[in-house]
Amino acid sequence: MRARNQTFLADLIGPEDQAIEAVVGRYQKVAPAVTRLARGLSENPNLKVRLGPQAAAGEDEIVCDPRIFQAAYHRNAPVTPDEVALASALHEVLHLVSTNLEETRPLPEGWPVEAKVAADVEVDLLTALDRTGKPLAEVLFFSLEDARQELQGLGFYPGARSVLEDLYMSSLGQAISKAGALSQFVLGCFLLTARYVEREVLERRFEARAAIALADGTEHCLAAAVAEDPWEVAQLALELEAIARAHGLVTEIPDKATDAQRRLAEQNDAEKASQGLDTVRLVSPIVADSESYQDTRRAADARSGVSDRKGASDVADEESTSQLLRVSQAPEIYLPTGQGGKLVVSPIPAAFATLGAEGRAALDETAARWHLAQRRVSGELFPLFAANQRRGLYSGFDQGDVSPYAALFIGAGLYQRLYERRSARTRRTYAISLLVDASASMLSPGRQPGPGTSWAMSAALLGAWTMARLCDELQIDFEIALFNRGFAARPGDSEESYRRARSAATAGLRRTQGSAADRLTSTVNHYLVKPFDRRWSDSREALAGLFYTASHPRKAAALARRAPESAPPVSLFEKASNVDEFNLIHAADRMGRLGAEVRILMTLADGMTRGSVHALAGSVAAVESTGTTVIGIGIGDHTVDSVYRRHQVVEKPENLARAMIDGTKSALRRSLALSGMDTWWIRASEIRDKERAIA
Numbered sequence: 001m002r003a004r005n006q007t008f009l010a011d012l013i014g015p016e017d018q019a020i021e022a023v024v025g026r027y028q029k030v031a032p033a034v035t036r037l038a039r040g041l042s043e044n045p046n047l048k049v050r051l052g053p054q055a056a057a058g059e060d061e062i063v064c065d066p067r068i069f070q071a072a073y074h075r076n077a078p079v080t081p082d083e084v085a086l087a088s089a090l091h092e093v094l095h096l097v098s099t100n101l102e103e104t105r106p107l108p109e110g111w112p113v114e115a116k117v118a119a120d121v122e123v124d125l126l127t128a129l130d131r132t133g134k135p136l137a138e139v140l141f142f143s144l145e146d147a148r149q150e151l152q153g154l155g156f157y158p159g160a161r162s163v164l165e166d167l168y169m170s171s172l173g174q175a176i177s178k179a180g181a182l183s184q185f186v187l188g189c190f191l192l193t194a195r196y197v198e199r200e201v202l203e204r205r206f207e208a209r210a211a212i213a214l215a216d217g218t219e220h221c222l223a224a225a226v227a228e229d230p231w232e233v234a235q236l237a238l239e240l241e242a243i244a245r246a247h248g249l250v251t252e253i254p255d256k257a258t259d260a261q262r263r264l265a266e267q268n269d270a271e272k273a274s275q276g277l278d279t280v281r282l283v284s285p286i287v288a289d290s291e292s293y294q295d296t297r298r299a300a301d302a303r304s305g306v307s308d309r310k311g312a313s314d315v316a317d318e319e320s321t322s323q324l325l326r327v328s329q330a331p332e333i334y335l336p337t338g339q340g341g342k343l344v345v346s347p348i349p350a351a352f353a354t355l356g357a358e359g360r361a362a363l364d365e366t367a368a369r370w371h372l373a374q375r376r377v378s379g380e381l382f383p384l385f386a387a388n389q390r391r392g393l394y395s396g397f398d399q400g401d402v403s404p405y406a407a408l409f410i411g412a413g414l415y416q417r418l419y420e421r422r423s424a425r426t427r428r429t430y431a432i433s434l435l436v437d438a439s440a441s442m443l444s445p446g447r448q449p450g451p452g453t454s455w456a457m458s459a460a461l462l463g464a465w466t467m468a469r470l471c472d473e474l475q476i477d478f479e480i481a482l483f484n485r486g487f488a489a490r491p492g493d494s495e496e497s498y499r500r501a502r503s504a505a506t507a508g509l510r511r512t513q514g515s516a517a518d519r520l521t522s523t524v525n526h527y528l529v530k531p532f533d534r535r536w537s538d539s540r541e542a543l544a545g546l547f548y549t550a551s552h553p554r555k556a557a558a559l560a561r562r563a564p565e566s567a568p569p570v571s572l573f574e575k576a577s578n579v580d581e582f583n584l585i586h587a588a589d590r591m592g593r594l595g596a597e598v599r600i601l602m603t604l605a606d607g608m609t610r611g612s613v614h615a616l617a618g619s620v621a622a623v624e625s626t627g628t629t630v631i632g633i634g635i636g637d638h639t640v641d642s643v644y645r646r647h648q649v650v651e652k653p654e655n656l657a658r659a660m661i662d663g664t665k666s667a668l669r670r671s672l673a674l675s676g677m678d679t680w681w682i683r684a685s686e687i688r689d690k691e692r693a694i695a
Contacts, residue, residue, distance in 0.1 A: 009077050018073045024066045024328035026085035034089045052319040055285045057096040058301035064092050072282055077170035079163050087163035095284040101125045101230055125230055128321055134241055135270035137288055141237035143277055144224040146287045147194035165196045171280045176205055179276030182249040184210035188275040192221040212248040268314045272304040318507025319501050327520055332580045336622040337615050343582045344488040348527045351568035352495050352545035359544030362551050366462055370654035377466055378473040430476040430598035433587045436460045437605035438482035438572050443553050448473050455653035456635040457550035460604045465656035472536045480530040483583040486574040495560040496570035524579045526586055560629045580609035581619040588623040598671040599628040606635040617643045629667045631660055660664055
C-alpha cells in the first residue's frame with residue numbers, strides 16, 4: 001500500500017470534479033482500454049461496451065451504469081482521479097463479462113437442501129443456493145465470486161488492482177468500526193480471497209470470534225481464489241457458512257421457533273453480514289446479490305427480445321443517460337479568469353431547413369421594407385479583394401509584366417494598371433464569426449417602456465443573411481452561430497422529439513441526480529448554423545428557416561402544434577440566461593485554428609451576460625489581444641458600452657442589419673490600411689472623394 005503521506009483523492013478532486021458528468025467524461029477517456037479488456041476476457045472481438053441507464057450484459061454488448069463509477073470518488077484514498085476512472089471501469093466491465101450463473105446441474109451431493117428435489121433434476125446455481133435456505137451462504141458466495149473474478153481477471157493489470165486495493169483499504173477502518181463479528185468474518189473472506197491483505201493484519205483488528213473463524217476459513221478462501229467454476233465457489237461458501245455458525249457468529253434460533261421466525265432471523269444475519277463488505281468493495285450490480293444479478297440479466301434480455309417498446313421509466317432513463325453522455329462529451333471552456341464550464345456545441349437542427357422557402361420569401365420582403373440591399377452587398381470592396389487579395393501582387397507602373405487581371409482593369413478604365421511588378425505576396429486571409437443571442441427575450445417584447453424588441457432576432461438573422469452574402473461574394477471564411485441556455489436540441493430533432501427528450505431527460509435526471517438535474521438539463525449551448533468548414537449553400541435553407549421562425553413566431557408555433565413530428569424545434573428558444581463569455585471564447589478559438597490573418601468576431605445580444613460582466617470583459621480583452629477585432633452590438637441595451645471597446649447600440653430594426661454590415665466593412669477596410677498596401681483602390685477612392693468635394 002502507498003505511503004500515508006501521499007496526496008489523497010479528497011485533496012485532488014473538488015465537488016465539481018465529482019459531478020456525474022465529470023466522472024463520465026473521465027470514463028470516456030479510458031473507454032478504449034476497457035473495451036480491449038472486455039473483448040479479451042470474452043474472446044469476442046465484436047463485443048461493444050457502452051454506457052446506459054442500467055447495467056446489463058449480453059452476448060455482443062455490455063452496458064455500464066455511469067452512476068456506478070461515481071461512488072468510487074467518495075473514497076479518501078491515495079490515488080488520482082484518472083486512476084479511479086480506469087480501475088472502476090475495468091472492475092465493472094470485468095464482472096459484467098465474467099459473471100454467468102445460468103449453467104444448470106443436478107444438485108451436488110451433500111448440499112443441505114430444504115425441499116426434496118429429485119437427484120436428476122437440473123437447476124441453475126442461484127436456484128440451488130436458494131433451496132438450501134441459507135441466505136448467509138448466498139452472501140458469502142457473491143463476496144467470494146466477486147473476489148475470485150478480480151484476482152483472476154485483473155491479474156495482468158497490477159496497476160488497476162493496486163488502485164482497487166487503495167480504495168478498499170481506505171474504507172477498511174470505517175467498515176470494521178461499524179461491523180459486527182459476522183460482518184467482519186465475511187469481509188475478511190472477501191479480502192483474503194482477492195489477496196488484498198494478509199490474515200494477520202485482519203486478526204489484529206477484528207473481534208476475537210471473527211478472527212478465530214477467519215483462521216479456520218483461510219484454506220477455503222485460498223481455494224476459492226483458484227477455483228475455476230462458480231459451483232465450486234458456492235460449495236466453499238456453504239462450508240464457510242458452517243464455520244461461521246460453529247463459531248457462534250450466526251443467531252441461535254430456538255427449537256420452538258416457527259418457520260417464519262427462522263427465515264426472518266436468517267435474513268437478518270445475511271443483511272448484517274453485508275454491511276462491512278459493501279462499505280469496502282466497489283459494488284457491481286451483477287455480483288451484488290441474487291436479485292441484482294437477475295435484474296442485470298433481465299435488462300440484457302429486454303433489449304434483445306421481440307418487442308422494442310419501452311415503458312415510461314425506461315424511456316426517461318435512456319434519455320437521461322443520453323443527456324448525461326452529451327454533457328460529459330461537451331468541451332470544457334476556460335475563461336481568462338480561470339473559470340471553466342461546459343459548452344454543448346451542436347449543429348442547428350436540420351428541420352429548420354423545411355421552412356427555407358417561406359424564410360427566403362420573408363427575407364426578401366423584410367429586406368425591401370428596411371431598404372437593405374441583397375445584391376452586390378460587398379460594393380466597393382469587391383474589386384479590391386478581386387484585384388489585390390487574390391493575385392497577391394503589388395501594383396506598379398510600367399514594370400514590364402502585363403497583369404493577369406488586365407481585362408478587369410480595362411473594364412474599369414484603369415489602363416495605367418495593365419503593368420505590375422512582382423513583389424512580396426500581399427494576399428491576406430480573412431475570417432469572420434457572428435454570434436447571435438438566441439434567448440427567448442430576442443423574440444419577445446421588451447420590458448422597458450416604449451417599443452419592444454420583438455424584432456431583435458429577425459433583424460439579427462437578416463443581418464446574418466446579408467453578412468453571409470457579403471462574405472460569399474468576397475470569398476471570405478465565415479461562421480454563424482446562435483447561443484442560448486436551456487435543454488440542447490440535437491441535429492435531428494423535430495418539435496415532438498425535442499419536447500419528448502427534454503421531458504424524459506428531466507424526469508430521469510431528477511430521479512437519479514436530484515438537485516443536479518437542472519444543471520444537467522439546462523446547459524450553455526452553441527448552435528452552429530454555418531460552420532467554417534461547410535459551404536454557404538449547405539446552410540442557406542436552415543438560416544432562412546430560422547429567420548421565418550423569428551419573424552413569424554406565432555405561425556411557426558402554430559405549425560409546431562399542428563405537425564410536431566416534422567416541424568423544427570421552435571421550443572429551443574426558451575430562456576434568457578445566456579453566458580456570453582463561454583460562447584465568445586469558443587468562437588474565438590475556432591476562428592484562431594483557421595490561421596487567418598484578419599479575424600473579426602461580432603456578438604449581438606439584447607442584454608448582458610447572466611454569467612459575470614467582469615469575466616466577459618476579460619474574455620473580450622483576451623480575444624482582442626490575439627489580434628482579433630471584437631465588435632459588440634447591443635439591441636436596445638447599453639451595457640455593451642462597458643464591455644466592448646468597439647460597440648454600437650441600435651434601437652430600430654432597420655439599423656441593426658445595417659450596423660452589422662457597416663461594422664464588418666469598416667473592420668475590413670481598417671485591416672487593409674494597416675497592412676501598408678499602396679492599393680489603387682484606396683487612392684482611387686480618395687481621388688473620387690476630392691472630386692466630389694470640389695464639385
